[in-house]
Amino acid sequence: MSGLILTTAGAAAIEAAYQAGTVVKITLAAFGDGGGKPIIPNPDATVLVNKFGDAPFTGGASTEGMISGQTVIEARKYPGNVLREVGLVSADGVLVAYGDYPDTVLPSDGAPVMKEIIINFAMTLTHAESVVIDVDPNVSALTISEADKRYVKKTGDVMSGKLHVQNDIAVDGEVYIGDAPLLPAGVPLPWPLSSPAPGHAFLLGQGFDKAVYPRLAQAYPSGVLPDMRGITIKGKPDGREPLSFEADGNKSHGHVMEIDSTDLGTKQTTPGGAYQLKLRSYRSNTSLDGGESSRHSIDQDRGLTDYGLIERLPDHAHSLPIGPHIHTGRINPDGNPETTVKNIAFNYIVRLA
Template structure:
């Protein structure tokens, strides 16, 4: 798009004529006593001024040989009012398409110029684009500032464990013990304690009487065991997720 560019043009836009009609009026070819419409320089100047101001607001330099600049400005404004510089955007690729020019950048913790990108500086006053690699976004809770970083963590909790009681009842030893003990005695008038009262006078060996094979009972009763809960899980806390690369509009 370009302005009037011939020898009939003037440097300064002439003063517009006073308003004649407040309702909308339209062009006509004339006929039936009505003269054909003519726009005149006044109308063309207004239209040209409007369109050139659109390019200026979109920061587009008029180019006489580029005929889609007005369309570019419209596209710029549509994203400009819907998407402010500084908003993190999830992107599906590792590169940014060339058609977006240098208006976007990946969020990898890089610094930027506040003079070159004043709108971005309003979002990030420290002039550093946050590093969003492996980071999710969280609504700012009470007590925290926007853009503050929080490391991963697990909410404080406890674990409960219960091991069923086991009553082992009464156990028995193996059946054994059918044996006797021998002992020797010498000397006259030798007696074995108060229980065994046989007096030995001939110096021969004697044996205790056998109790026969027998068992012993062992009461174990109900009891519990200590338990150790082993660690499990990933190296960090995660939720079900899908990976995107965060990009940000610069201007």
């Protein structure tokens, strides 16, 4: 069974009860054969595709955010039918929840295979406090002592009991091999679907009724399941308590970045652009022989003529010392918001018992 889904009609009935301060009483588990083929649960469903029977609840509870229950189908009442669909029906006849079930053939009269099918369910539900699972006091769940009398137990390859069965059997909600349960209540199980398996609940940090699920209470004595969303399981190291939480983090470490210093030495500018200085002057007439003098005088108040009286500078270059230098660097953060490994997402579920 891939899980029950809340129907549109069921959601409306629960919301109306919540607003009115009343409750929706779920009284029956209905079951059918899906019209001869597997069904796909549809929230718009109001009836089963092909119902062939129903049964009261042998156990049930409503806790904060979750409802759960158990019903027993007496296979001998419906010989030859194939179980494929299950629904929860209220006292007002509303199909509150609907789900599929793996094809299970109910044996014909006299077939020595099974007498009963025990169906456990659990649903996370908004306004679960407005829902009541009506348990029939005249119908009780199968106990281990009763099962020992009515079903065989398998020890090694030896079968004993009134019936011959092909596989290990369910006894009071537990699968037994010999005298030991195959899977103790409380073990978190990875589950690939969006709804919990029959008789299981998601680990969402919600509370549960310890009186209804005493075996689960042995594993979680606080009456609260751990929230496993986005969490992985770690083998308990010494010094830590079971179920203690550890936040994500990196192992203490450092990073090293080295940038070499380089001596660029001394560089020269490109030669060229020679420049000749000139002196602006005028000729003097103070020659001793009365002629023109080659002497020059500088007078800022007289007209000037350029004369190349200063020798031209040749082409040349300048030296520019650069010397050693360094660069600074920065390491930028990179990565995901938290430390992760390659992974595939599963829902964690736990068996209700």
